[in-house]
Structure formats: structure tokens, C-alpha cells
Amino acid sequence: MDAGKGLVEKEEVIMKLTIGFSPCPNDTFIFDAFVNKKIDTGNLDVEVFLEDVQTLNEWAIEGRLDVTKISYGALPLVLKDYILLNSGGALGKGVGPLLISKNEVRNTNDINEMHIAIPGANTTAHMLFSLAFPNARNKHFTIFSAIENAVLNQEADAGVIIHENRFTYLQKGLLKVMDLGQYWEQQTGLPIPLGGIVSNRKFDTHFNNIINDLIRKSIEYAYKNYPVVSEYVKQHSQEMDETVMRQHIDLYVNDYSLDLGVDGKKAVNTFLRIYAEINDQIVDDATVFLTSEK
Numbered sequence: 001m002d003a004g005k006g007l008v009e010k011e012e013v014i015m016k017l018t019i020g021f022s023p024c025p026n027d028t029f030i031f032d033a034f035v036n037k038k039i040d041t042g043n044l045d046v047e048v049f050l051e052d053v054q055t056l057n058e059w060a061i062e063g064r065l066d067v068t069k070i071s072y073g074a075l076p077l078v079l080k081d082y083i084l085l086n087s088g089g090a091l092g093k094g095v096g097p098l099l100i101s102k103n104e105v106r107n108t109n110d111i112n113e114m115h116i117a118i119p120g121a122n123t124t125a126h127m128l129f130s131l132a133f134p135n136a137r138n139k140h141f142t143i144f145s146a147i148e149n150a151v152l153n154q155e156a157d158a159g160v161i162i163h164e165n166r167f168t169y170l171q172k173g174l175l176k177v178m179d180l181g182q183y184w185e186q187q188t189g190l191p192i193p194l195g196g197i198v199s200n201r202k203f204d205t206h207f208n209n210i211i212n213d214l215i216r217k218s219i220e221y222a223y224k225n226y227p228v229v230s231e232y233v234k235q236h237s238q239e240m241d242e243t244v245m246r247q248h249i250d251l252y253v254n255d256y257s258l259d260l261g262v263d264g265k266k267a268v269n270t271f272l273r274i275y276a277e278i279n280d281q282i283v284d285d286a287t288v289f290l291t292s293e294k
Contacts, residue, residue, distance in 0.1 A: 015045065017066050018047045018066045019031070019034075020048075020069060021048075021056070022052060022056065023237065023238070024163050025229075025249050026248055026249055026253050029219075029230075029249050030088055030218060034046070034215060035048050050236060053069065053119070054120030054122065054143065056068050056070055057071055057077075058122070060074060060078045060198065061074065066200050067197065068198060070196060071125075072127070072193040073120075073275070075268075076283045077122065082200055082201060083198060083199055083208060083289070083290050084268070084290065085212045085215065087216040087257065088197035089194075089260065089264075090252045090257065091264050092191050092256060095194065096182065096184060096185075096194070097128060097180045098176055099111070099179075100161055100174045101157065102174060105158065105175075105177045108133075112135045118142075119141070119142065119147060119161075119162055120141055127278065128181065131278065140156060148168065151174060167247050190266060199211055206293065209293045212290055219257055260289070268289075
């Protein structure tokens with residue numbers, strides 16, 4: 001049976017779909033209207049899994065979910081089972097991870113010997129750090145929300161921060177050593193691929209296009225009500241101040257979230273090429289991007 005047929009024709013048969021994304025404001029902003037049926041989702045019955053991005057990366061490698069957010073650092077590892085959707089992701093300029101420290105680092109060569117906390121082995125943050133510091137020897141992988149405190153408590157000499165920590169590290173007296181996203185932009189001239197949405201290849205192209213369109217419509221719905229922050233976003237933002245929620249959304253949700261476009265796809269392909277060079281691997285040559293039916 002065509003996996004998308006029931007949705008289009010509104011058949012009574014319910015199709016269950018598992019979707020994973022993070023509780024961060026940009027993801028809940030993107031998926032709110034979709035998973036809470038604020039837009040017409042036809043006969044889809046959605047089960048949501050809210051997890052940190054490294055957990056989602058690991059689950060994608062295991063093929064656990066139908067549709068999921070992943071770090072682009074994990075994309076080469078899941079291409080056999082998943083295809084990258086054009087909507088819902090996070091790319092942009094000035095949005096990359098930051099390398100921070102409690103003390104001033106005068107010589108960046110010292111980074112090679114320092115103990116560095118990084119938010120997950122398969123994250124984009126790790127790949128960008130490796131691009132800037134290929135000879136770093138002492139890397140420790142931990143959940144992103146624990147990195148600021150690890151540096152403050154001197155459990156790590158420096159750390160790579162992402163998400164809302166970009167807006168809080170200065171308040172805690174931490175110092176920026178390098179903007180890793182800016183380094184990527186200087187090297188490539190392209191937007192930074194942070195996270196993307198992938199859908200299982202068990203679905204046909206028609207159904208994956210339906211999912212892609214629903215994500216796009218969900219974003220459009222959210223923007224119609226913005227800058228009002230929905231209760232769904234607030235519920236999962238860990239008591240974050242609304243100003244920080246909006247900063248988070250403004251930074252990570254943009255035109256590339258609606259559609260990757262030519263520049264977005266070029267950035268992803270460049271990322272995959274550099275990933276292969278850094279890791280001395282051959283990236284799966286399966287089709288990366290969803291082909292639009294329009």
C-alpha cells in the first residue's frame with residue numbers, strides 16, 4: 001500500500017508515526033503545530049519522543065524512530081536507513097557552537113593538550129571542533145547542558161557549547177576561545193549545518209514529501225503567531241526566560257528551516273565531504289536529499 005495514500009484520502013485507517021526532536025525552543029517551535037494537530041495532519045497518529053540530540057543521534061543509528069532530528073555529524077552514519085528532509089532543520093550563519101573556557105587561552109595550540117568537554121561524539125559540534133583542532137587529544141563527551149558547569153568547576157579545561165548556552169556563558173564569567181561556526185564559514189563561505197530532520201527510507205517518496213510539507217506548514221503556523229511563545233514551547237524549555245526562548249528561536253529557525261534550498265544543500269554536501277576527510281571514511285553514496293514532487 002502507498003504509505004501516503006491514507007493521509008491524502010483521509011481514510012479511516014490510522015497511520016502511526018514516531019517522531020523525535022529535542023525539547024529546545026527551536027524544535028518545539030517547529031513541531032508544535034504538527035504534533036499537537038494545530039494543522040490538518042489527516043490520519044496520522046503521532047507519538048513524540050523528546051530527547052537530547054546525542055540520544056536522538058544514537059537512536060537514528062539504531063533506526064528506532066520513523067522521523068527524527070539529528071546532528072549533521074550523525075548524518076553519514078544513518079544514510080542507509082534515512083533520507084534528509086528539506087524542512088525542519090537548523091542551518092545558518094552566526095549560529096555555530098562556541099569553544100569556551102574559564103581562563104583566557106592565549107595560544108590556541110594549547111587546545112591540543114587541554115581537556116575538552118564536547119556534546120556528543122556524533123554531534124555537529126564535535127565535527128566542527130575537529131575541523132578547527134584536528135590534533136586535540138583529550139576530548140570528553142557529555143550532554144550539552146552539563147558543559148558550562150564542567151568548565152566552571154574545572155572538570156574540563158574548555159568546552160564546546162551549543163543551544164541556549166550561547167546566551168548564558170558570559171553571565172557565568174566564562175570566556176569565548178573560538179567561534180567554531182565562524183571558523184566553518186571562513187573556510188567554506190557556506191551556512192553552518194547544525195541539525196536536520198531525517199525520515200525512514202521504508203516510506204515511499206510520496207509519503208516523505210507529505211511529512212516534509214507538514215513540517216513546513218507547522219513552521220508557517222508558528223510564525224503566524226510569533227513572537228508569542230506557545231505553551232508547548234514554554235512547557236519544555238526548562239524554566240528558560242521567554243527572552244532567551246525567542247533568542248533561541250530567532251537564531252536557529254530561519255528560511256533554511258522552511259527549505260534547505262540550493263545553498264543549504266551545498267552546505268550539507270560540503271559538510272559530508274569534510275566529515276569523510278577528517279574521519280578517513282567513505283560516506284554512503286545513497287541519495288541524501290528528499291526529491292520534491294512539486
